[in-house]
Amino acid sequence: MRQIRIEAHGGSEALQFVEVQEPSAGPGQVKVRVRAVGLNHLDLWVRRGVPGHRFPLPLVPGSDCAGEIAEGPRAGERVCIAPAFGCGQCAACQRGQENLCRHYEIRGEGGDGGLSEIVVVPERDLLPIPEHLDFEQAAALPLSGVTAWQMLRKAQLQPGETVLILGGTSGVGSLAIQIAAAKGARVLATAGTPEKRQRCLELGAEQAFPHREDAPFHRQVKAATGGAGADVVMEHIGAATWERSLKALAWGGRLVTCGATTGAEVQINLRALFFKQQALIGSTMGTRADLLAYWSQVSAGRVRPVVAGSWSWGDLAGAHQALEAGVVGKVVVRVD
Ligand SMILES: [Zn+2]
Structure with a gap:
């Protein structure tokens, strides 16, 4: 063979x-x-x-x-x-x-x-x-879906909460939008081109913002949430978007990351982190239980x-x- x-x-x-x-x-x-x-x-x-x-x-x-x-x-x-x-x-x-x-x-x-x-x-x-x-x-x-599933589980995304998904047309992002929307969360996304942002909306995002260079998506997230910011931010772009991703995060928010495509070294202001009571969560792949739970959503046609x-x-x-x-x-x- x-x-x-x-x-x-x-x-x-x-x-x-x-x-x-x-x-x-x-x-x-x-x-x-x-x-x-x-x-x-x-x-x-x-x-x-x-x-x-x-x-x-x-x-x-x-x-x-x-x-x-x-x-x-x-x-x-x-x-x-x-x-x-x-x-x-x-x-x-x-x-x-x-x-x-x-x-x-x-x-x-x-x-x-x-x-x-x-x-x-x-x-x-x-x-x-x-x-x-x-x-x-x-x-x-399978792979990008179980990754997205565990990220949203570890970040404890709840129905009615707002999640910001960076790179909404990536493998992980396109499935995360659907999983989060099916959970009853309000989904915001970022993407690099108008075509990709349109795709995010078709997948279930309410709004999609540019993230290239210094596009101020954190301000757009704040504006879309009455100044509060996103309860959960899903990161995998890394250094290029990290600072804006943190700024987009609400008080009590959880930032979960599974990647560092543009670089792994970032800065964190500890005072802002503890004062706003935010959590930073690392995530890689998912457990067997995550895979099976995700696959049941696939089987039900809720994730395409x-x-x-x-x-x-x-x-x-x-x-x-x-x-x-x-x-x-x-x-x-x-x-x-
Ligand atoms: Zn083992």
Whole structure:
């Protein structure tokens, strides 16, 4: 069978087809014929490499995987695969907080991922694909959705509260808008272009503001909330927007962050933080319970995938270019 393998970091030439022997399923495992893989920004880091971080090369990339069970009593069932897993043994895993496990592994980052004709995974990692979604739509959902879900859970977003979602058309942002709106929160968003801001409104945001350079979205959030600010701010842009994001936060507000695309070093005024009784919360991926709770919303049709388009895995380089160009919605790769 064929799979994509990264032997050494680099440009699109790093993404190479290799021929390998088909794996077989052991006890508790299932063989899945992969149909579609959703790309995340993580795929760019894995391909290019990250200074000071060592990926376990050679590596099969791809974290978000949809396909059908290839053999056994459940053959033909359409499934997504949980994008990450813990060791299953340690205290964090026993508590159900596998994303705090020291051996937590995201598929396609800490070990082989889904850009392969066949993958073998534990049966417990399967998520049924609801009937209204095709493989490409389903592959757009798991990783960024569970990330958005845990962020809003940890920030304790309540119905009627206002949430500001930075980068509302990003993978995490586009799903967070829908999750927050379904919770009954009032959603404000930011996005870099008029087209993207329009998209935020279509997804369920009440208003969307520019955030590039020094666009004063914090003042627009204050104006939209009668001067109060947002109860929850969802950050993942990092240094470029941090100061304005904090200024947009209400007294008693919670800022939750899962990324630092534009830089990780930021300033905090401690007096403002304690006097306004604000909380800063870090978040990475989600627990198994978060994934299942989120997936029930997907199954109910309350969260819809936002797909930019699909590329054959023969044109994986083209898919990476689209991802790098910042297209609106998920870049999905067809394993065909
Ligand atoms: Zn563990």
